Amino acid sequence: MYFVEKEEEIAGKKVFYIKQPVGEKDIIFMHGKSYTANDWLKLNDTLIGLYNLKYRFYAFDFPGFGKSKPNDIEPVDFIQAFIEYKKLDNFVLFGASMSGGFALKYAHAHPKQVRAIVAAAPAWIEKEIESFKNLNIPTLLLWGANDNKVNPKIGTRLKEVMPNATLHTFRGLSHPFYFENEVLFDQYFFDFLKSIDEK
Numbered sequence: 001m002y003f004v005e006k007e008e009e010i011a012g013k014k015v016f017y018i019k020q021p022v023g024e025k026d027i028i029f030m031h032g033k034s035y036t037a038n039d040w041l042k043l044n045d046t047l048i049g050l051y052n053l054k055y056r057f058y059a060f061d062f063p064g065f066g067k068s069k070p071n072d073i074e075p076v077d078f079i080q081a082f083i084e085y086k087k088l089d090n091f092v093l094f095g096a097s098m099s100g101g102f103a104l105k106y107a108h109a110h111p112k113q114v115r116a117i118v119a120a121a122p123a124w125i126e127k128e129i130e131s132f133k134n135l136n137i138p139t140l141l142l143w144g145a146n147d148n149k150v151n152p153k154i155g156t157r158l159k160e161v162m163p164n165a166t167l168h169t170f171r172g173l174s175h176p177f178y179f180e181n182e183v184l185f186d187q188y189f190f191d192f193l194k195s196i197d198e199k
Contacts, residue, residue: 001051003041007067011081016067017060020051025115025197026088029059030079032097032123032176036066042179046186053193058086062099075102076109089113092193096120097150097175108135116196118142118189121150121175122158129157138199139165140192142185144173166192 007016018037027050029040037059041047050057060082063071071078079102083091093114095103100122107114108131117139125132139162143152152169159167168188170177178185 001048003057008085010085011063011071011073011078013063013069013071014067015060015063015069015082017058017082019059020047020057022051023056024054025056026091027055027057028079028083028088028091028093029057030093030095030099030103031059031062031065032099035096037061038066039179043182045182046178046189049186049190050193053190053197055092055193058082058088075099076106079106080110083113090115092116092118092196094118094120095122096178097123101125104132104135104139107137107139108132111135111137116140116192118192119158120178121147121152121155123150125158126154129154129161132158133161133163135162136164138192138196140188141165141167142177142188143167143169144175144177144180145169145171146174147177149175 004019040059061068093103100119101124103117107117120142141155143155155167159165173180
């Protein structure tokens with residue numbers, strides 16, 4: 001398993017991204033407001049597990065974050081620009097916090113491109129929850145029960161609205177639960193990926 005770092009012009013500005021290019025399926029990891037693409041490399045066991053499940057891994061810095069240049073493009077439009085640039089289709093979209101909200105909004109706008117969604121405590125969607133009621137893509141919603149940044153009750157509301165969503169809340173963990181307990185996170189994450197792979 002190896003990773004390649006790239007800086008290329010996407011949507012008119014320089015964008016930094018990381019990829020693990022070996023596999024048969026694609027997954028995109030999107031960072032939260034306090035993180036960058038490089039932070040995902042801390043999840044060593046998660047990345048090994050993805051490799052073993054034959055997933056190609058992509059993670060980019062959003063414009064204005066990390067090594068990517070600022071751009072006034074809307075986040076959902078930027079995600080689409082990256083996907084078009086890399087010629088991706090039928091991928092799993094993983095978003096955490098800020099980008100968890102972007103993942104849901106992107107899938108709502110482009111439902112035929114997304115195979116499945118993993119949204120870790122998706123932020124900035126409180127007023128838009130009802131808009132996801134027709135989003136029928138397999139979705140795993142994950143939350144730390146002690147999250148003091150994005151209320152776990154939002155996860156319950158999303159689960160009630162979305163017809164193909166599963167929700168799990170991790171007791172004793174907070175907002176970045178995937179960094180706090182990678183083993184527990186991997187258990188539910190990989191069970192979900194295996195379930196969609198079987199369909």
